[in-house]
Amino acid sequence: MNVHNAADLEQYTQLMSRQRLTLQKAKARQGQRPRDRRSRQDAYSKFMLSLMLSGRQRDDRHLIHTSLIPPSYHPCIAPLAELRPAAIRDLQLEIHHRGTYLLLRSITPPQRMTAIMALMEDKKDDVVLLQLYQQEDEISLEATKIVNIGTILLVKEPYFKVMGDGEYGLRVDHVSDVVHLKEGNTMIPDEWRPRLIEIETTGTAESLKLRGNAAVGEHRYRDAITEYSNALKQPATANQIEVIKRNRSLAYLKMKQFDAALSDTGFSTFTSTPSDKALFRAAEALYYLGRYSECCEVLEVLHTNFPENKQASEVLARARSRFLEQKTGKYNFKYFQAKAKKLQPPHLDAASYIGPVEVKQTQSKGRGLFVTKAVKAGDLLLCEKAFSHAHVSDRAADNAGSSSEVTMLVNIETNQGFRGGQADLLKSIVQSLYRNPSLAPAFTALYHGPYEAVTTSAIDGEPVVDTFLVERIINFNVFGCPVSSVISHKNVRDGKEMKEKAHHSCGIWTQASYINHSCTSNARRAFIGDMMIVRATRDMESGTEITFWYHSPLGASAKAEQEKFKHWDFVCDCAICQDSRDTKAAVAAEREKVMKNLKRAYENPLGIQMRKANKLLEALNNTYIRPAHEVPRLLLWDPLLVLVRMYAKQSDVVKCLDSASKVLTSLGFIVVGADTSTTSFAVVKWGLMIDQLVETFLHLKAAFVAIDAYDDAARADEYARTAYKTLVGEDTSFNTTYV
Numbered sequence: 001m002n003v004h005n006a007a008d009l010e011q012y013t014q015l016m017s018r019q020r021l022t023l024q025k026a027k028a029r030q031g032q033r034p035r036d037r038r039s040r041q042d043a044y045s046k047f048m049l050s051l052m053l054s055g056r057q058r059d060d061r062h063l064i065h066t067s068l069i070p071p072s073y074h075p076c077i078a079p080l081a082e083l084r085p086a087a088i089r090d091l092q093l094e095i096h097h098r099g100t101y102l103l104l105r106s107i108t109p110p111q112r113m114t115a116i117m118a119l120m121e122d123k124k125d126d127v128v129l130l131q132l133y134q135q136e137d138e139i140s141l142e143a144t145k146i147v148n149i150g151t152i153l154l155v156k157e158p159y160f161k162v163m164g165d166g167e168y169g170l171r172v173d174h175v176s177d178v179v180h181l182k183e184g185n186t187m188i189p190d191e192w193r194p195r196l197i198e199i200e201t202t203g204t205a206e207s208l209k210l211r212g213n214a215a216v217g218e219h220r221y222r223d224a225i226t227e228y229s230n231a232l233k234q235p236a237t238a239n240q241i242e243v244i245k246r247n248r249s250l251a252y253l254k255m256k257q258f259d260a261a262l263s264d265t266g267f268s269t270f271t272s273t274p275s276d277k278a279l280f281r282a283a284e285a286l287y288y289l290g291r292y293s294e295c296c297e298v299l300e301v302l303h304t305n306f307p308e309n310k311q312a313s314e315v316l317a318r319a320r321s322r323f324l325e326q327k328t329g330k331y332n333f334k335y336f337q338a339k340a341k342k343l344q345p346p347h348l349d350a351a352s353y354i355g356p357v358e359v360k361q362t363q364s365k366g367r368g369l370f371v372t373k374a375v376k377a378g379d380l381l382l383c384e385k386a387f388s389h390a391h392v393s394d395r396a397a398d399n400a401g402s403s404s405e406v407t408m409l410v411n412i413e414t415n416q417g418f419r420g421g422q423a424d425l426l427k428s429i430v431q432s433l434y435r436n437p438s439l440a441p442a443f444t445a446l447y448h449g450p451y452e453a454v455t456t457s458a459i460d461g462e463p464v465v466d467t468f469l470v471e472r473i474i475n476f477n478v479f480g481c482p483v484s485s486v487i488s489h490k491n492v493r494d495g496k497e498m499k500e501k502a503h504h505s506c507g508i509w510t511q512a513s514y515i516n517h518s519c520t521s522n523a524r525r526a527f528i529g530d531m532m533i534v535r536a537t538r539d540m541e542s543g544t545e546i547t548f549w550y551h552s553p554l555g556a557s558a559k560a561e562q563e564k565f566k567h568w569d570f571v572c573d574c575a576i577c578q579d580s581r582d583t584k585a586a587v588a589a590e591r592e593k594v595m596k597n598l599k600r601a602y603e604n605p606l607g608i609q610m611r612k613a614n615k616l617l618e619a620l621n622n623t624y625i626r627p628a629h630e631v632p633r634l635l636l637w638d639p640l641l642v643l644v645r646m647y648a649k650q651s652d653v654v655k656c657l658d659s660a661s662k663v664l665t666s667l668g669f670i671v672v673g674a675d676t677s678t679t680s681f682a683v684v685k686w687g688l689m690i691d692q693l694v695e696t697f698l699h700l701k702a703a704f705v706a707i708d709a710y711d712d713a714a715r716a717d718e719y720a721r722t723a724y725k726t727l728v729g730e731d732t733s734f735n736t737t738y739v
C-alpha cells in the first residue's frame with residue numbers, strides 16, 4: 001500500500017530475466033553431484049581475494065542492491081536427533097537434503113554482502129561456500145560474531161545450489177536452520193577441538209560467571225550469554241543460579257531477546273522479595289514487549305521496595321504514560337511531530353491504542369476490521385506502533401528515485417519486486433520473531449495468500465521462523481509511509497504533489513492489516529514516525545466494516561486501478577469500480593473528450609474561458625448516472641476547485657460558495673446551507689476524504705465570514721479541522737500548517 005513496485009524499472013526487467021535464466025539452468029542440473037567443485041586451495045584463494053576486494057572503494061553509483069527470494073521451501077522442523085549427518089562431497093545440486101545435516105567449520109572470516117558468506121570445511125576436508133541470509137545487520141551484530149575462522153555450525157537440511165555466478169554453495173534462508181555449536185558440545189568432533197580459538201570449555205559456575213561478566217563489560221553480549229549458559233551447566237547453589245540468570249538477563253536485553261531476558265529474571269514465579277535488578281530487568285523486558293500494565297505493576301513493587309532507586313521512578317513514569325496511551329488513545333501529538341522530525345530512524349517511544357474495533361469475517365474479503373460502536377468522522381480508531389518499520393532517509397530515497405542506486409526485494413517465484421526498505425523489513429522481522437517468539441502470533445496470523453506455512457513454531461527448544469511466510473505476509477500487508485503525513489499534506493496544499501505518493505520507508509502494522517480496501521472508503525491512515533493513525537472519515541454505525549484505500553482512486557483510470565490490486569489478488573467491487581465497469585465505452589470516450597476540451601478552456605493564456613468551462617463542466621456532470629453520494633464523480637472536483645480559488649480571489653462570495661458546494665457534492669458529500677440562504681451550513685453525509693478538502697472548507701469559512709454568517713463559518717472551520725485531523729493524524733499542527 002503506497003510502496004514502490006519495481007516493475008517500472010528497466011533494470012528490474014533485465015535482472016528478472018537474468019535470474020530466471022539462471023534458475024532454469026540450475027533446475028536442469030537438479031540432483032547432479034558436481035564434478036568440477038573447486039579444490040580447497042582454489043576456493044580459499046578465490047574467497048580471500050573477493051573479501052579483500054570487497055573492502056576497497058567501488059563505484060556503487062549504478063548498482064542495484066537486490067535481495068533475491070528464491071523459490072520457497074520450508075524450514076527444517078525435524079528434531080536434530082532424527083537427522084543423519086551428511087558430507088559436502090555427497091551434496092546434490094538444487095536439492096533440499098531433508099532428514100540430514102552438515103557439520104561445518106569456517107576456515108575464513110566472513111564476507112558481508114546481502115548474505116553473510118564464509119568458506120566452510122567438513123570433517124572430510126572438503127569445502128563449500130556458505131551463504132547465511134536474513135542475519136542481523138552489521139550495526140546490530142558484526143558479521144564476525146555470527147561466523148568467523150573456527151566457528152563450528154550445523155546446517156540442517158542443507159540446500160545446495162548453483163549460485164548467480166555459476167559457483168556452488170549452500171544457501172540458508174531460514175535462520176532457524178543453522179545451529180551454532182558452542183564449546184563443550186558433544187557433536188564437535190575431537191579433531192576440531194584443539195583448533196577452537198581462545199575457548200576455555202570448563203570451569204566452575206563462579207569462574208564462568210565471571211567470564212560472562214567480563215564479556216558484558218566489553219559489550220560482547222552474545223559471548224556473555226554463552227558463558228552464563230555454560231556456567232548454568234555446572235553445579236551451583238540456588239543463589240548462584242539466580243545471580244547467573246539475572247546477569248544473563250541483562251545480556252539478553254542487550255541482544256533484544258526480551259522473552260529470554262524476562263524468563264531469566266524469574267518473572268513468572270516472582271517471590272515476594274525479588275532483587276531490585278531482577279525487578280528492573282523484568283520491567284525493561286515487559287516495556288519492550290509492549291506489556292505496559294505488567295511493566296507498571298513490577299515497577300510499582302520496585303518503587304515501594306527500593307524507593308531510593310531513581311531510575312525506577314523514571315521508567316515507571318514512562319511506563320504509566322504508555323499504559324495510559326494504550327487505554328485511552330490520548331497522545332501528545334505535538335511531541336510526536338517534533339520527535340519524528342529529529343529521530344533517525346523516526347521510531348517513537350509510544351504505545352498502540354486499539355480503539356472500538358474488532359476483527360471479524362467478511363462476506364467475500366476474508367477477515368476485516370469492524371467498529372464495535374457508532375463513531376463520528378474524525379474519531380480515532382487506531383493509533384498503532386509499527387510491528388516493524390524500515391526507514392529510508394530522504395537522501396537515500398532521492399538516489400533511488402533517480403534509479404542510480406536502487407534497493408530491491410525480488411521474488412522470483414511470484415515475479416514481484418519492490419524498491420525501498422522492504423528487504424530490511426524482511427530481515428528485521430525474521431530476526432525479531434526469532435529472538436522473541438511471543439511476538440510471533442500477532443504477525444503470523446496476518447493474511448499470506450495461498451502460501452502454506454509450517455505449523456511447528458519451535459523445535460529442540462528453539463523457535464522456527466519461516467522466511468518465506470514472513471516475505472508473503474510483508475507482501476500482502478506492507479504499508480509505505482512518509483516520516484509525517486503533515487509533510488505530504490503540505491506538499492499537496494502547495495501543489496507539489498497532486499497524487500498520493502509511493503514511499504520508500506515502509507512497515508507492518510498488525511491491527512491495521514485487517515482493514516480491507518475500498519475506493520469509497522470510510523477511514524484514512526496517517527503517519528507520524530512509525531505510528532499509524534487511523535481515523536473515521538465519515539460517521540459509522542456500530543458493526544460497520546472499516547475500509548481504507550490501498551491506492552487512492554483519484555487520478556487513475558479504472559483499469560489502472562484494478563491493475564494495482566492484482567498484486568493483492570482481488571478485484572475491487574466498490575460502487576466506484578462497479579460503476580466504472582458499467583460505464584459504456586462511448587460515455588468513457590465522451591468524458592475523455594470533455595476533459596481535453598476543459599483543459600484547453602482552463603489553460604487559455606487570457607484566463608479561463610468561463611462560458612465554455614461551465615458548459616463543459618455541465619456536460620461532464622451529465623455523463624454520470626448514479627447519484628454522486630453513491631458514486632463520487634472523480635473527474636469533477638479538481639476543475640471545480642480551481643473555480644473556487646478563482647472566485648475566492650475575486651471575492652465573488654456567491655459563486656465561491658456555489659463552486660465549493662459542488663466540489664463537496666462531486667466527492668460524495670451531502671451538504672446543506674453552502675450558500676447565502678439562512679439555512680445553517682452542515683455536512684449531512686461525508687464523502688471522499690482527500691487532502692484538498694481542508695482548503696475547500698477554509699474557502700467556505702472565508703466566504704461565510706464575508707457575509708457575516710459566523711456560525712456557518714465556525715462550522716466550516718470545524719469541518720476543515722476534522723478533515724485535517726483525519727488526513728494528518730492530529731490537529732495540533734493545524735494552526736501552523738494553515739496560518
Ligand SMILES: C[S@@+](CC[C@H](N)C(=O)[O-])C[C@H]1O[C@@H](n2cnc3c(N)ncnc32)[C@H](O)[C@@H]1O
Nearest residue numbers: 365366367447476477513514515516517568570
Ligand atoms: C491486508 S489484507 C486485509 C485483511 C484480509 N482480508 C485478511 O483476511 O486478513 C489484504 C488482503 O485482503 C483481501 N482484500 C482486501 N481488500 C479487498 C477487497 N476490496 N475485495 C476483496 N478482497 C480484499 C485481499 O485478499 C488482500 O490480499
